[in-house]
Amino acid sequence: MKVNLYLFLALTGFSLTGHSVLRVTKDTKPKSEMMKYLQNVNTFLLVVAGLSLTGLIFLGYTSTSVGYKDKRFCLKISYKQPSVVGPDGKVIATTPWLSPIVWEGTFDPFLIDTIYKQQNITIATTVFALGKYTQFLKDFLESAEQNYFIGFRVHYYVFTDQPEQVPEVKLGEERQLTVLKVPSSNRWQEITLRRMEKLEKLIESRLVSEADYIFSLDVDTKFYGRWGSESLGRLVGVIHPGYYQTPREQFPYERRPESQAFIPHAEGDYYYGGAVIGGLVKDVHEAAKTCREQLDIDAAKSIEAAWQEESHLNKYFLYNKPSKVLSPEYLWQDFKPHTNEVKIIRFSQVIKNYAAVRPNP
Secondary structure (H helix, E strand, O other), X not given: OOOOHHHHHHHHOEOOOOOEOOOOOOOOOOHXXXXXXXXXXXXXXXXXHHHHHHHHHHHHHHOOOOOOOOOOOOOOOOOOOOOOXXXXXXXXXXXXXXXXXXXXXXXXXXXXXXXXXXXXXEEEEEEXXXXXXXXXXXXHHHHHHHHEOOOOEEXXXXXXXXXXXXXXXXXXXXXXXXXXXXOOOXXXXXXXXXXXXXXXXXXXXXXXXXXXXXXXXXXXXXXXOOEOHHHOOOXXXXXXXXXXXXXXXXXXXXXXXXXXXXXXXXXXOOOEEEEEXXXXXXXXXXXXXXXXXXXXXXXXXOOOOOOHHHHHHHHHHHHOOOOEEEOHHHOEEOOOOOOOOOOOOOEEEOXXXXXXXXXXX
């Protein structure tokens, strides 16, 4: 809902002229006492109104539960699109809601690893490799073992319809891999649409007792540099490399109002890539569950969002701001040339022939 200031002031008991809208008859108090009474009432109501309005704005901008999950109370606030690169060409390392944007040079790798290693954490990592996408597993796993959370306890969970195609890869100390068989599909869109459901159920059945943090990553990718504890946070998203300097009106959000993933042209912070979602197990579970519920509502109306679960993830992040945002260093594309902003490529989507690996166009 949009806040109507005039209506709000009227409902809380005072007008813009500073006079109470409360009416008292002339004979109820002497004039001096009446004026003092009205002044006290106006002061009290002004404080209450100010605090209430501030609280509404704060909730609408930062709440982890307001808006997307309860459409009866969805405070929409117009604000300028946040930038990733400043006018001077330097990267911006903080979101408007004070979450860090992780870039090379914004953290001390040794220090942050030391802090997290003392916590004895386990990082679950899920990938989906169905059909011909199993061919990407070897490079994904081998490059992860060289760059991904080195020195930490990592448990890979591979969802696949072809367990026999999962390659044998030598894993480091305190690192393990579990293969989970799932049905195949003749539509890649269906595979994508069901990822949130699989993630939700895995967390409920196992990860609540087996892991502290979780990342769900695309398998048609490769690690080229360090990906460590600097990426950990309560709820983590990654800025899509194709849109980090694009006006939000041109983001490929779902624009049809009838879809649960709908985002108007004047709204949005960043365009987040669906290839990465992470955070504490309980927070990722809430994100996956909410997105799955919204996907189901759309499916019941025969609606498929523009970019399947990525569209719903962007809607979720709009009203449930990530506590940490990863720069495009953590999701690049091999066909893209390097830019001045991206000093290091840590994780990138590999070049592939989609017609050759997808079961349908």
